[in-house]
Structure formats: structure tokens, C-alpha cells
Amino acid sequence: MEDELVPRLPVDQEEIDFHDWHIAYFKSHILKSICAKGQDAHCKEGDDYCELCTYQNALELPHLPDMVFHKNKLCLQHRDGATLEFLPMDALRLVENGKQPLQVACAQEWKESRPESLMEEKFKPFDWTFTTDYQGTPNEKFRIEKSDQHLNKFKLMQREKILFYHDLTLFEDELHDNGISSSSVKIRVMPSGFFILLRHFLRVDNVLLKIHDTRFHYEVGNDFIFKEYTKRAATYEELKNVPPAYFTIPNEIEQHMPINEKLAYNLYFK
Ligand SMILES: [Zn+2]
Numbered sequence: 487m488e489d490e491l492v493p494r495l496p497v498d499q500e501e502i503d504f505h506d507w508h509i510a511y512f513k514s515h516i517l518k519s520i521c522a523k524g525q526d527a528h529c530k531e532g533d534d535y536c537e538l539c540t541y542q543n544a545l546e547l548p549h550l551p552d553m554v555f556h557k558n559k560l561c562l563q564h565r566d567g568a569t570l571e572f573l574p575m576d577a578l579r580l581v582e583n584g585k586q587p588l589q590v591a592c593a594q595e596w597k598e599s600r601p602e603s604l605m606e607e608k609f610k611p612f613d614w615t616f617t618t619d620y621q622g623t624p625n626e627k628f629r630i631e632k633s634d635q636h637l638n639k640f641k642l643m644q645r646e647k648i649l650f651y652h653d654l655t656l657f658e659d660e661l662h663d664n665g666i667s668s669s670s671v672k673i674r675v676m677p678s679g680f681f682i683l684l685r686h687f688l689r690v691d692n693v694l695l696k697i698h699d700t701r702f703h704y705e706v707g708n709d710f711i712f713k714e715y716t717k718r719a720a721t722y723e724e725l726k727n728v729p730p731a732y733f734t735i736p737n738e739i740e741q742h743m744p745i746n747e748k749l750a751y752n753l754y755f756k
Contacts, residue, residue, distance in 0.1 A: 514557035551659035568755035
């Protein structure tokens with residue numbers, strides 16, 4: 487019933503043809519948190535599954551983030567068949583299920599500072615912080631090789647005309663008002679190429695921060711996309727000399743967090 491009262495927003499989308507690439511994003515409403523069959527109901531086998539139940543069945547997580555932008559998608563297609571997509575479902579598929587998320591040292595701090603109700607959540611065996619190592623979804627047409635190169639920051643910092651830009655959220659959760667876990671992807675297309683930043687940002691207030699970044703840089707003329715993946719993590723204790731205002735700004739806090747892992751690849755599309 488509620489469906490009829492709430493007007494559906496049209497799908498927002500934009501696209502661009504750039505050299506041999508077709509680049510498009512699609513943006514829509516968030517996944518409803520209630521099954522279409524009603525409060526506390528679940529679609530059963532044989533039913534026409536609602537979007538929520540489709541999602542829940544595919545992921546098997548005890549619960550989903552507060553906001554899942556299940557129809558948001560960034561898609562890059564090369565003329566010869568290679569495609570690279572960024573999808574909320576694939577980001578959430580990599581959330582650990584059946585394991586505790588934080589190390590014991592942090593769990594103790596949690597115990598001391600959280601009310602009982604949250605502790606229950608804490609000990610459900612799944613990663614309630616929704617930490618993900620998602621690095622995008624390339625199809626099998628890409629040939630992926632390790633690289634010892636670095637991101638061409640000099641080139642990326644040059645002033646260029648922006649031909650296309652978009653920033654999409656894949657999912658977000660406020661961890662019961664105890665921080666934030668989000669996954670988002672940004673794209674920028676310039677005359678010299680395109681740049682994508684896929685970022686997972688996690689802040690558990692008074693405990694720790696994590697940033698998992700995947701950067702993609704395509705320079706016109708190359709037969710590959712360069713990809714760099716970095717994992718950063720730091721506890722509040724390690725960041726005690728950093729102004730607290732930075733803790734809400736990933737671009738600022740990132741500079742104070744050590745890189746624990748860095749991997750680079752070339753994604754050949756020809
Ligand atoms: Zn349902």
C-alpha cells in the first residue's frame with residue numbers, strides 16, 4: 487500500500503563516450519528496509535521476491551546497512567568487450583560473515599564504552615562494520631597483471647577540463663550512531679584520460695578508522711587501466727595528536743593513517 491503513496495523518483499543517469507569507452511552511471515532510491523509483503527514479513531519460495539528479499543537472500547548477512555543504494559551503478563565498457571562495473575551488491579558480498587570484525591584489543595574498548603544492547607550486536611558472528619575489500623567488478627575480457635608502477639599523481643594534479651564527473655554512494659551505515667561505514671565511487675573524465683576512486687571508509691568512534699581505496703587511472707593511448715589498491719588503518723590512540731575535526735573528513739584523516747598494504751595492477755583491455 488505504502489508503495490502507491492510514495493512517488494518513485496526517476497532513475498537518474500548520465501553517459502559519455504570517451505575514445506573507445508562508454509561510461510555511464512545509474513542512480514536510484516535506496517533499498518526499502520521493509521519487505522513488500524509487510525512489516526516483519528519475508529517473501530517465501532514461490533513468491534515474486536521483493537527487492538529487499540532478493541538482496542537479503544543473495545547476501546545472507548544477518549542485517550544490511552541502513553542505506554543500500556542497490557540500483558546505483560557505475561559502468562565502463564570498452565568497444566572490444568572489457569567492462570568494469572561498481573556495484574553495491576558486489577561490495578557487500580565481500581563483508582565477512584561468520585567472523586568477528588575487530589581484534590580483541592578493540593573489543594575491550596567497545597565493552598567499556600557501549601551499552602548492553604549494542605554488545606549483542608557486537609557478538610553476532612558477522613562483520614557489523616561492513617568492512618569490504620571490494621575493488622570493482624571487471625569482466626573476464628580484462629587481463630590483469632601485477633605492476634610495480636605508482637599512480638601518476640603529477641598528471642592527475644594537472645589542471646584539465648572535466649568532461650564528466652560523478653560521485654555515487656553504494657552503501658552507508660551509521661553503526662547505531664557509533665561511527666560510519668560507507669562505500670562510494672567517484673569518476674572524473676578529462677581529455678587526458680579518466681580517474682576513478684572507489685573508497686570504503688570506516689570509523690568506529692573512539693576505536694579505529696580504516697580506509698580501503700582503489701584508484702583507477704586510464705591514460706589515453708594506453709592499452710590498460712592502472713589500478714592501485716591501498717589499505718589504511720589506525721586506532722584512535724595512534725591518532726591522538728590529530729585534530730578531531732579531521733576524523734569525519736576521509737581526505738584529511740587519510741594523510742595521518744599509515745598504509746598497511748599497497749598493490750598495483752595493470753588491467754589490459756586489448
Ligand atoms: Zn520481501
